Amino acid sequence: MKRGVIKLCWELVFLLQTVISSVFAAKISSYHVDHGLVYEIMVHPDNGDVFLGAKNGLIHLNSELRLQGHVSMGPYSDSPQCSPDPTTICKEGRVPTDNQVCILEYDRKSGSMLVCGSVHQGKCEFRSTTDISQVIELKNDKINFVGSINKRHVFAFFGGRAVSEGFNLLYVAMGDDGRPSTFRPAAISTRKFHIKDKSFQYLTNNIMYKTYVDVHPDLVGSFKAYYIHGFEYENHTYFISVQMDDALATAPKFLTKIVRICQDDQTYASYTELPIQCMSNSVVYNIAIGAYYHSVPARDTSTGLAVTFGRTEQGSEADPSLGSVLCFYDVIDIVKKFEDVQDKCFLEGIGSEVTWLVGKSLKEVRNCETDTNYTPHSFCGLMSNIGIQESAVSQNGDQFKLSKTAVHTVSDALLTSVALTNQNRDRVAILGSNTGHVSKIWFERETKVHYLTSWNVTDKPLSTQTEVSRDNRHVFLIADQTLYRFPLYTCDGYSSCEACVMSRDPAGCGWCGDHCSLHTECLNPPVQWQNDTCPPVISQVPTVEGVFPPIGPVSGGTELLIKGKNLDIGSDLAVFVGATECSVQR
Structure with a gap:
């Protein structure tokens, strides 16, 4: 004006x-959990009900945050060194232990919810979403352990592919949280559920084939990684991981990688990982904090992944004093970058083994082997190269990186959460911060955004866990013991x-x-x-x-x-x- x-x-x-x-203050409603922290949220895709995984409890709310049900899930007599089976002897001794309910995933095919906590080696169970007191307990087998003592160490989701007995496939990525190897499942896997056995199984697991990859025995305990997001697109599974670049280096550095596996690959030989980063004024931000994949096309017909990043001078934690950025990655660009890396590997021999799969340092891993059986654009694994990562010797390492320019930057805080949705066909992002600040960003196009407005919602850090309501009119945010229901259609800012x-x-x-x-x-x-x-x-x-x-x-x-x-x-x-x-x- x-x-x-x-x-x-x-x-x-x-x-x-x-x-x-x-x-005018934005019309924010909230639900406070008296007995402890909130770790996880799930929104029912059909009726919009909200489920919270909290300290020692599972909570069922309707879409207006009115309580529908609550079940106690702890504390339990437990030890991180012992079997979840209470009938077995535990030399270390079991003590009352709080349970962090950290995995809530809805299986559309069966209509039930997978619930996993931090006790009993992260053992899971299925619960009804209409009456959360109804439960199917799973066997005490490590294939059924998905939860973790640290929420960030694991990400799991049900894909769209159904298998026998009415359950979809479960895709799981788990970092090493220090549990004994006896109770530690594979790092990244595809699992199917057998209702008669009350147990998951790897989709394929025999002498010839297996649908999982795991940390090499020589690196167990030394290779560190955690997983912050996962999604599927066109018969491929993707995960976002913050991990060591070389566990055998004198001073390993952490970076973020995006992982892809072909869902039809019965050997997981198609496993490919490459660095993903965000640039602002020539500064590299490569420690991912929050991520959100949105599959509904915006006005420009694109779909994609939003990731918030920070930086660090040491360790795996982003430093708030170094600021934070937001980048958007069109899923078409993601697919093309993976295809480029695979082309380089199988056609030119440029690329390397994955260090943590083979137990070698970056200096020791072998280069890719060319393979005449490779077919571009339809690659789903070849035994000549089981697991691919960026080249360890290439002078032009940037060609292997999925890098974008930041569309939004903050200088003195961390963008801890991001959610994407469309309003009147325009893509918007809702960002949460470690200062309790919530911001709204409008994407005019993929590389041009407008900072719209912001609100001070709380004085506590906002969690990385966030969800959009079923009607796309609210975003749910978590801070400490409180769930906030934030209106998307508000002009009060x-x-x-x-x-x-x-x-x-x-x-x-x-x-x-x-x-x-x-x-x-x-x-x-x-x-x-x-x-x-x-x-x-x-x-x-x-x-x-x-x-x-x-x-x-x-x-x-x-x-x-x-x-x-x-x-x-x-x-x-x-x-x-x-x-x-x-x-x-x-």
């Missing part, structure tokens, strides 16, 4: 209408008319007399809702004369100077003093 100065005629009496901006109408917020915001609102919320006639112009406002600053001179003769004819904003409103401008219209000099 322009600020204007217009000369007007003066009479003794004049009437001025001022607009006072009002700040804009405190002035200018900010409101110039925001171009995809929610559809406009000015309603004295506040910003949706058109459907402006219900105070004769107030006119406007989304393209703002009413003139005379300056109210004490040190600035809004009207000069302040007095004049009753005979009129005095030129009057008025200062304010939104005065340049075109040919429709009309000024009245009482019932008399004034002439305007332009």
Whole structure:
């Protein structure tokens, strides 16, 4: 909006209408868990109900956050060194242990929910989503251990492919959380559930074939990795991992990698990983914090992955003082980068074995072997190269990296969570931070975004766990013991008319007399809702004369100077003093 100065005629009496901006708090609702931290959230895809995994409990809420049910899941007598079977002898001794319910995944095929905690080696169970007290307990076998003492060490999700007995396949990625090898499943795997045996199995596991990969025995305990997100696209499974670049190096560094496995691969030979990073002003951010894949195309027909990154000078934790960034990766670009890396490997011999699969350092891994059986664009694993990563010897390492330019940057905080959705076909991102701040970003296109507005929701860090409501009108955020239900269709973040109408917020915001609102919320006639112009406002600053001179003769004819904003409103401008219209000099 322009600020204007217009000369007007003066009479003794004049009437001025001022607009006072009002700040309205966003209509945020919340649910507080009294007995401990909240670790996980799941939104039912059919009815929108919300399920929370918390300390020693599972909670069922409806979409309005009204309590529907609660079951206790701890504390239990347990030891991280012992079998979950209470009938077995435990030399270390079992003690009452809190249970972090950290995995909640809905299986569409069976209509049940997988629930896993941190006790009993992360053993899982299935529960009904209509009555969470109904449970199918699984066998005490490590194939049924998905939970972890650290939520970040594991990510699991049910894919869209169904197998026998009415259950979809479960894709799991697990980092080493220190448990004994006896109770540690494979690092990355595809599992199927057998309801008669009440147990998962690897989809394939025999002498010739296996649908999993695991850390080489020589690196167990030394190779560190954790998994923050996973998704599937066109018969491939993807995971985002923060991991060591070389566990055998004197001072291993951490970086983020994106992993891909062909879902039809019965050997997991198609396992491929490559670095993923985000750039801002030539600075590399490569420690992923939060990620979210959105499969619904936006106005530009793209779908993709949003990742927030930080930086670190040592270790695997992003340093808040070094800032944080957001990058968006079109899924087509992701697919192409993997195909490029696989082409380089099988056609040119450029690429390497995966260090942690073969138990070697970057200096020791062998290069790829070329293979005439390789078919570009339809690769699903060849035994000539079982597991591929970026070349350990190439002078042009950037060709193996999935790198994008940051679309949003913060200098003094961490963007701990991100959620994507579409509003009126436009892609928007809701970002949470370690300072309890929530921001809304609008993607005009993949590489151009607009920072819209922000809210201070809490003084506690927001968790990486976030979900969008079934109706796409709210985002659920977790901070400590509280779940927040944040409205996507709100205009309360804009405190002035200018900010409101110039925001171009995809929610559809406009000015309603004295506040910003949706058109459907402006219900105070004769107030006119406007989304393209703002009413003139005379300056109210004490040190600035809004009207000069302040007095004049009753005979009129005095030129009057008025200062304010939104005065340049075109040919429709009309000024009245009482019932008399004034002439305007332009």
